[in-house]
Amino acid sequence: MKMRQSREDNIFSVVIAVMTCIFIVVILYPLWFVLVASFSGPVEVFAGRVWIWPVNFNIEAYRRIFMDGEVFVGYRNTIVYTILGTFVSIILTLSAAYPLSRKKLYGRNIIMGLFAFTMFFGGGLIPTYLIVKGAGLYNNLWVMILVGSLSVYNVIVARTFLQSTIVEEIYEASDVDGANDIKVFFTVVLPLSAPILAVLTLFYAVGFWNNYFTGLIYLRDRSRYPLQLYLREILVIDTADNVVETLEVDMNRVLVKESIKYGVIIVSSVPMLILYPFLQRFFVKGVMIGAIKG
Amino acid sequence: MKRLFVVFIALLLAVALSMPVAFALTVSKTDLPVVDEKINLTGMVSKHNNTAGWNNQPAIVHFEELTNVHIDWEEVPDGNFVEKRNLLLASNDLPDLFMRARLSATDQVIYASNGQLVALDALFDYAPYFSEMMANNAGIAKCITMPDGHIYALPQINTTDGNLINNYFINTVWLDALGLEMPTNLEEFHDVLAAFVTGDPNQNGEADEIGYAGSALSNSYDLFINFYGSFGFGGNHGIINGFFDIDDDDKVRLIAIQDKYKELLIYFNILWSENLIDKDSFAQNYQTVSAKCALNQVGFVSYGNNTQWIGATRADFAQPPVLAGSNGDNYWVNVSGNVQTVGTAAITSANRYPEATMRYLDYFYSEHGTVTIRMGIEGESYYIDVDGSYKLFDYIKHDPNGLTQDQAVGKYGIMGGGNVPQNISDRVDQSAAQLPETKADVETIRATGKLVPYEAITKLSYTEDEAVDLSRYETDILSYIKENSVKFITGEREFSEWDQYVQTLKSMNLDEYIAIYQAAYDRWNS
Numbered sequence: 001m002k003m004r005q006s007r008e009d010n011i012f013s014v015v016i017a018v019m020t021c022i023f024i025v026v027i028l029y030p031l032w033f034v035l036v037a038s039f040s041g042p043v044e045v046f047a048g049r050v051w052i053w054p055v056n057f058n059i060e061a062y063r064r065i066f067m068d069g070e071v072f073v074g075y076r077n078t079i080v081y082t083i084l085g086t087f088v089s090i091i092l093t094l095s096a097a098y099p100l101s102r103k104k105l106y107g108r109n110i111i112m113g114l115f116a117f118t119m120f121f122g123g124g125l126i127p128t129y130l131i132v133k134g135a136g137l138y139n140n141l142w143v144m145i146l147v148g149s150l151s152v153y154n155v156i157v158a159r160t161f162l163q164s165t166i167v168e169e170i171y172e173a174s175d176v177d178g179a180n181d182i183k184v185f186f187t188v189v190l191p192l193s194a195p196i197l198a199v200l201t202l203f204y205a206v207g208f209w210n211n212y213f214t215g216l217i218y219l220r221d222r223s224r225y226p227l228q229l230y231l232r233e234i235l236v237i238d239t240a241d242n243v244v245e246t247l248e249v250d251m252n253r254v255l256v257k258e259s260i261k262y263g264v265i266i267v268s269s270v271p272m273l274i275l276y277p278f279l280q281r282f283f284v285k286g287v288m289i290g291a292i293k294g
Numbered sequence: 295m296k297r298l299f300v301v302f303i304a305l306l307l308a309v310a311l312s313m314p315v316a317f318a319l320t321v322s323k324t325d326l327p328v329v330d331e332k333i334n335l336t337g338m339v340s341k342h343n344n345t346a347g348w349n350n351q352p353a354i355v356h357f358e359e360l361t362n363v364h365i366d367w368e369e370v371p372d373g374n375f376v377e378k379r380n381l382l383l384a385s386n387d388l389p390d391l392f393m394r395a396r397l398s399a400t401d402q403v404i405y406a407s408n409g410q411l412v413a414l415d416a417l418f419d420y421a422p423y424f425s426e427m428m429a430n431n432a433g434i435a436k437c438i439t440m441p442d443g444h445i446y447a448l449p450q451i452n453t454t455d456g457n458l459i460n461n462y463f464i465n466t467v468w469l470d471a472l473g474l475e476m477p478t479n480l481e482e483f484h485d486v487l488a489a490f491v492t493g494d495p496n497q498n499g500e501a502d503e504i505g506y507a508g509s510a511l512s513n514s515y516d517l518f519i520n521f522y523g524s525f526g527f528g529g530n531h532g533i534i535n536g537f538f539d540i541d542d543d544d545k546v547r548l549i550a551i552q553d554k555y556k557e558l559l560i561y562f563n564i565l566w567s568e569n570l571i572d573k574d575s576f577a578q579n580y581q582t583v584s585a586k587c588a589l590n591q592v593g594f595v596s597y598g599n600n601t602q603w604i605g606a607t608r609a610d611f612a613q614p615p616v617l618a619g620s621n622g623d624n625y626w627v628n629v630s631g632n633v634q635t636v637g638t639a640a641i642t643s644a645n646r647y648p649e650a651t652m653r654y655l656d657y658f659y660s661e662h663g664t665v666t667i668r669m670g671i672e673g674e675s676y677y678i679d680v681d682g683s684y685k686l687f688d689y690i691k692h693d694p695n696g697l698t699q700d701q702a703v704g705k706y707g708i709m710g711g712g713n714v715p716q717n718i719s720d721r722v723d724q725s726a727a728q729l730p731e732t733k734a735d736v737e738t739i740r741a742t743g744k745l746v747p748y749e750a751i752t753k754l755s756y757t758e759d760e761a762v763d764l765s766r767y768e769t770d771i772l773s774y775i776k777e778n779s780v781k782f783i784t785g786e787r788e789f790s791e792w793d794q795y796v797q798t799l800k801s802m803n804l805d806e807y808i809a810i811y812q813a814a815y816d817r818w819n820s
Contacts, residue, residue, distance in 0.1 A: 046585030126385045133387065216374050217381060233343065233371045255581055255588075255605070 038062070038262035042255035045262075061259035065234060065267055074227035077144075078209060081226055085145040085208040090200050092150045094193075097158035098185055103168065112159075119152045125217070132218055139220040147214050151207075154200055161196040162189065198282030202275070209272055231264045321649040323420055327362035328653040335651060337365045338382065339393040340375035342711030344704040348393075352671045352706045357663075363647075363654040367393070372711060383410055388644040391651055394713045395447065397637030399755035402446040405640075407758060412641040412648050413444040420649045421656035423663070427451060427717060433749035436818055437633040441757045448655055448715040452634040455736040456727025457718065458748060460628040462520045462596035463604070463611035463735075468495035468503075478742070479618040480524055480561060487570040490593035498590075506565065506594040507583045508575030514776040517575055517783070518562055520596045523625030524617050525554045529744065532627050532751045537775055538811055539627075540752075544819065546811040548804065550775045551796045556789070557620075559782040566783050576780055587611075600726040600735070613735035616743025624743040631751030639715045655715055664716040669724065670706025686724060754814040767807040774799060 032052075037045050041056030049055050065071055099105050100112055123131075128147075137143040166189060174184045212228035219225060235257070322328055339348050348354055348367035358364050368389060370378045376396055382388060383405055397405070405411045418425050428434045431451075438449050452458060469476065469486070472493045477483040487505035489495075496503060510516035515536040522528045522539075527549050531540040541547045549555050565571045572592075574582070580603060586592050588606045601608040618624045639658075641651050657663045665684055669676040679685050686703065693702040704710045726732055739745055756764060778795055781787035787795075 043585040043588050046582045047589060125381065129381055129385050130387075133385075217378065220368055222369075229371075229374075232373055235373070255585060258581065 034262045034265050038259055038266050040259065042258040045258050046255065058259075060256050061263035062267075064256060064260055065231075065263050070222075070230050071227065071234075071267070073223060074225055074230035077224060078227040080141075081144045081211075082205050082208040085149060086201055086204040088145055089149045089151070089154075089204040089208075090197065093154050093158055093200055093204075096150065096155045097162060098189060100155070101159045101162035101166075102171070102181075115152050115155060129217060138218055139224070141224060143218040144208075144211070144214055144224075144226065147218065148207075148211075151203070154203055158196050158200060162193070166192055195282045198279045202279045205275065206272055210268075227268060231268055234260060235264060319647060319650065321420060321647070321653060323653075324422055326360050326657075328650050328657075329362045329647075332362050332364055333647050333650055335363065335365045335390040335645065335647065336368065337391045337393050338368045338370065338379065338389040340372050340379075340396060340711075340713070341369040342372050342394070342704075344698075344700045344710035345708050346705045348708065351708060352674065353666045353708050356666055356671060357654065357657065361650075361654050361657060363650055365391075365654075383408075386410070388642040390642060390645040390647075391655075392640045392642070393638075394711070395637055395640050396713060397447050397640055399440065399636060399753070400758075400761045402637055402640070403440050403442075403755065403758055403761065406440065406442070406444070406446045410643050411446040412643060412645065413446060414448065414641065414652065415439075415445040417641075417648055417652040420652040423659040423717075424448070424656050427659060431632060431749070433631055433751075434633055437631060437753035438636055440755050441760075441814075441817060447637040447640040449633045450635040450638050450712060450714060450716055450718070451632055451659070452630075452718040453632055453748075454718055454720050454723050454725075454727045456600060456729070456732040457634065457723070457725065458599070458630050458632070459626070459736055459739060459745070460520065460597075460599050460630075461613045461735055461739075462594065463598075463601055464614040465490070465495070465593045465607075465610050466612050467610040468593050471495040471497065476614055477617060478615045480521075480620065483614075483617050484561075484565065484570070487565065487593060488568065491570055495593070496590045502591050504572045504586060504592050505570035506575075506596070507572040507578075507586055507592040509578055509580040509583050509595075509597055510576050511579050514576060514780045514783075517571075517596070518558060520628050521558065521561075521617070522549070523627040523743065524619035524623055525558045526619065526621075526623040526625070527552075527554065528627030529623070529625035529746065530750065532629055532631075532746050534752060534754065534811065534815075535772075537772065538808075540815065544815075546808050546815055548799075548808060550779065551799055556792055559779060560789060562783045563785060563789075567785055576784075600729065600732040602726045609731075612731070613738045615741075616739055626739050626743045626745045629746050629748065629751055631753060632748045633753055634718070635713050636753060638713050658715045659717045661717075661719075661722060664718065664722045666707065667714055667716050668703070668707055668709045668718070668722055670703060675703060675706040684722060684724075752815060752818050754811065754818055756810065756814055760810045760814065763806070764810050767803050767810075771799065771802050771804065771807055774802065 033050070036052070036054050037050055038061050039054040039057055039059065040050045041058060044050050044055040096115070100108055100115075102108075105111075122128075132138055132143060132147060137146065170188060171184060174188055179187065210228060212226060212232060215224075215226045215229050219229075319329055319331075319333070337348075341348060345351070348369050354365070354367075375394075379392060379395065388410060397411075402411065406413070414421075434449065434451065435445075438445050438447070440446060464477070464486075466476075468474075468490055472489050472495050474486055474489055475482070477486045491501075491503050491505050494501065494503065508517040513536055519533060519536065522533055527533070528539045530542065533539055533549075534546070537548060537550045539547055539549055562571070572578075572583075572586075580597050583592065583595055583597070584603055584605045587595070587604045587608075590607060595604065595611070597603065601611050604611055616624045616626050639655050641648050641655075645651055658667060665676070669684055669686055670690075672678065675690050676684050676686050686699070690702045691699055693699070700710060708714060709716070720728065778787060782789065782792075782795075
């Protein structure tokens with residue numbers, strides 16, 4: 001009996017291992033291909049000759065991406081937007097989530113309902129644009145930080161986390177010790193919230209890092225563009241319609257766009273890929289805890 | 295108290311009366327500068343990457359010196375422009391003018407009916423160059439007038455053959471390698487492709503040759519649009535929207551249900567089944583084709599109006615004679631008219647100086663204006679040769695810092711990406727259209743086929759209601775045609791089902807759909 005079970009277990013383990021390997025390959029290969037293609041000759045990429053290793057190794061794509069130095073301006077801007085934005089967002093999120101997690105907050109279901117309402121209904125782009133413009137945020141660096149800085153989804157995750165990890169008794173004990181709500185928040189709640197802080201940081205940081213739409217709509221000066229807008233611009237050079245009205249067409253430059261495309265993906269996602277492992281150990285824990293209760 | 299009130303009213307009146315005086319501005323109809331005192335406008339422009347910028351750009355500064363019109367440009371990169379333009383229009387947060395505006399005819403109709411675009415035809419007194427051009431070329435007004443009879447945006451005019459005629463190209467090196475004659479009709483063309491695929495013309499010992507490498511990624515007709523003329527289509531007014539043309543009785547005809555179209559599909563089905571067409575033709579873009587050309591694998595392509603895009607092996611390719619059809623049809627129909635692009639610039643209702651703005655834009659159409667747009671500043675980026683022709687300096691053509699010619703010119707001019715109000719003639723053009731091989735290709739077409747005249751090429755515009763109906767019918771009908779054309783060519787659908795295919799199409803509101811085109815065509819033709 002014992003033997004049979006163990007054999008089933010073995011088979012189960014092998015199947016799991018094989019499936020995991022397949023999943024890893026399925027997930028990693030595209031990333032690997034992007035990396036390899038960014039270092040390959042464009043003609044080879046187009047002709048489908050690139051598989052595992054770079055063919056006709058060259059760094060032309062990266063040379064073109066970094067050529068005019070504007071990418072570094074973009075990097076700097078995006079880093080500023082990401083750090084400031086994440087900071088502001090976390091403050092806003094926690095200052096909404098903490099009160100909403102406390103049972104003694106008067107009318108908290110109504111407030112929560114109002115929050116949730118905005119998840120399903122929004123004013124749309126044009127009213128938002130007019131509000132931003134009216135508030136003097138157009139072409140202002142704060143527009144990148146304030147527009148969309150609070151995600152209701154994240155508020156719910158954080159609130160649920162606080163409700164489920166910090167039991168009412170802790171608040172009662174703090175009450176007895178004479179701590180007010182503010183003090184409880186800073187001395188009791190925050191130290192216990194490391195996992196959810198990590199989760200929020202990652203969610204928001206990735207969001208700010210990848211955000212190009214806000215910049216596209218609300219920014220005017222190129223010097224304030226985030227990285228993603230510069231990269232987008234690099235990608236639209238030498239597209240088909242531009243070939244029509246031109247003095248000369250250097251097809252090599254047009255083709256190199258294919259490598260640039262992959263280079264751009266590497267350039268823009270590497271920082272986030274580096275950040276992820278450091279936060280990852282908190283990650284699953286934080287989201288799961290936040291997800292248990294509704 | 296009462297007196298104070300009177301004084302107050304009087305002051306108000308005085309202010310009110312002086313206001314129009316401040317606005318009144320003498321705009322010269324013929325002379326430069328356009329206005330005596332400098333006026334300031336705001337413009338929103340789609341910035342192409344090759345153009346260094348629009349504020350402080352030498353060409354723009356030069357225009358300002360000539361006209362006394364200063365424009366603050368809000369530059370939006372090409373890729374983001376349409377989205378942002380639509381947003382400004384939707385929120386009525388208007389600049390004084392849009393430049394490189396990419397306003398389609400339908401855009402113009404919609405925004406004009408909102409009252410956001412100014413009717414330009416009322417301002418043509420202030421457009422000497424443009425008016426003269428229209429007087430000399432009746433086709434222009436026909437193509438840019440909207441259904442309500444007004445003109446809301448300025449076009450890019452082009453009269454150079456090499457920019458307007460689309461080509462197909464055959465690999466002449468392969469022809470020579472196999473000792474083949476240039477094909478002159480569809481039958482010979484089939485035989486040449488067959489020889490290409492089997493005869494190892496690239497002499498590498500491998501059967502890696504592709505006959506015809508097509509690039510019909512989004513529109514299946516891109517595969518055969520250059521062949522329409524060999525089957526008798528498009529000879530009168532070219533091709534409309536890929537599947538329509540005008541028959542001899544001035545009636546709009548849906549090509550895709552004609553017997554001759556079936557013949558065309560059968561012809562391509564034969565090429566396909568004999569492996570003479572690249573099997574990737576419906577799945578690749580022209581860059582992929584270019585890459586295959588670079589590997590010397592391609593015998594025939596059907597894209598572009600010169601060979602530049604082919605890249606490394608472009609010298610191998612030339613336009614063959616117009617391939618005659620089975621009953622001798624040899625129209626060359628894939629041609630754009632002299633109105634190369636509509637909607638390149640528009641004046642908005644926010645503009646307080648529409649007359650002056652019109653004159654400013656009009657100057658772009660003068661020879662000096664277009665030269666400035668395309669070549670920059672005399673003595674800095676171009677010079678006038680002894681024979682009177684315009685020449686770019688050598689350091690612009692071959693930039694010492696490794697810039698392309700487009701980028702080097704882009705530090706002076708504003709032509710990057712086209713879509714600028716201008717009048718491109720052979721005199722002011724420095725593009726690949728002026729290369730001897732491009733001109734030779736055009737001559738081949740003229741000598742061996744019937745080129746549809748430029749002024750016969752239609753540009754249709756629709757009322758708002760028509761545009762709505764059109765897009766409603768179009769989705770179903772065009773995708774059904776495209777899909778099934780591919781299926782017939784690739785053999786996925788048998789030709790025995792042709793009648794069934796025609797019946798299905800006819801049951802899809804086809805008459806209403808064609809009636810819209812007919813109405814638009816009749817307007818264009820009147």
